[in-house]
Amino acid sequence: MQDWYVRTVRLRFQVFTGTPYTHVSPMEWRIDPEALRGIARSRGYLEIAPMFQGCLSFQYAPRYVPPVPVFDGPDRPDKDRERWLLNQLTGSDQVWISLKHANLSARRVAEVAETEGLRVAADFGDPADRVLLLSRDPSPPRLPLPAPTGPRFRYAWLNHIAPATVIVLLGAAAVITGIPSGYEAPVTNLLFLAAFAGMVPAAFTTSLFPRTTRVGWLAREFDGSPEVGFPMRSYRIPADLVVQIAAYHGYELYGQSATQAGGPGLKFRKR
Incomplete structure (x- = not known):
């Protein structure tokens, strides 16, 4: 399922990109022809007679096959x-x-x-x-981006730093207040309980920030490093948007991961 997801996303945003003609081999991409046709239609492509053996051929024709409309906000003064x-x-x-x-x-x-x-x-x-x-300079970035030098801070780390901070601070407070009473005071137990309970919401610290802020943080992940990966919960931005932002910075999706702690994640490499 993970490989299928990666292939379909790459087809949408790395193959059906608005070029006049596109030719795709269902066997090479290991995808059902009907699913392939559905992806093409969603991107504004009309199927035409095959131009190469073993391939399905498509022509970009948004006037006849309107692509799925993208989101837009209210167009009125506010x-x-x-x-x-x-x-x-x-x-x-x-x-x-x-x-x-x-x-x-x-x-x-x-x-x-x-x-x-x-x-x-x-x-x-x-x-x-x-x-x-x-x-102020609308020209696209010069690709490939140079590799970063020196240490860098990733905002996704906030979801690890915050839980650790919560448990250290509240755990230390529980130890300090518990020493005189042999750890039998009710406040000590409450502090220990709060330390462990607070870890869960703290693991989603980045979600507390506005969506615009998270989009900016996400874009900074693609800083020229050879490979970039992060859990989707780090920024809570739709995967299709993530892939488009990655492509703008010269990265392509090559894998999907899933961990019990971090949830599903995406992995990118520099083209």
């Missing part, structure tokens, strides 16, 4: 949300914005961004959300 957007943009050279979080249309976001000297450098979407990269 002073409160536009003020929020301006606060995000002020003094920034590059900002990722989630339209679902912004509650503004892509057109309104672009118009507000232009007043601050930023333009849309990238636009990725799926039916659940749409994210825009606003930048």
Whole structure:
């Protein structure tokens, strides 16, 4: 199932990319022809007569096969949300914005961004959300990205740092308060209980931050390292959007992982 998922995502965002013609071998991709046709239709492709033996051929024809529409926010003036957007943009050279979080249309976001000297450098979407990269320099990154030098901080680590901090602080408090009473005081037991109970919500610390913030953190994962991987719960961004953001930075999806502690995760490598 994991391999099938990876193949279907790669087909959607690495094969059916809007090129005039696309040819795919169901046997090579190990995918059912009907599932392949469904992916093609969802991306705006019309099946045509096979042009190569063993392949299905498709032509990009969004006028006749409308692709699945992507998310867009309300296209109307909203002073409160536009003020929020301006606060995000002020003094920034590059900002990722989630339209679902912004509650503004892509057109309104672009118009507000232009007043601050930023333009849309990238636009990725799926039916659940749409994210825009606003930048003073809208040219795409020069690929491949250079490998990072020196240590770096990954925001996904917050989901490990926070539980450890909770158990250390509350555990130390329980030990300190329990020493005089031989660990029989009710407050000591409550502190021990709180330490273990607090680990669970602390493991989802990143989820407490706004969606726009998490999109920006996610984009920073693709920093030129040869391989990048993280649990999906780290940023709680739809996988289709993650794959598109990765491709923009020169990465391709090559695997999926699942751990009992971290849940499902995606693995990428630099092209």
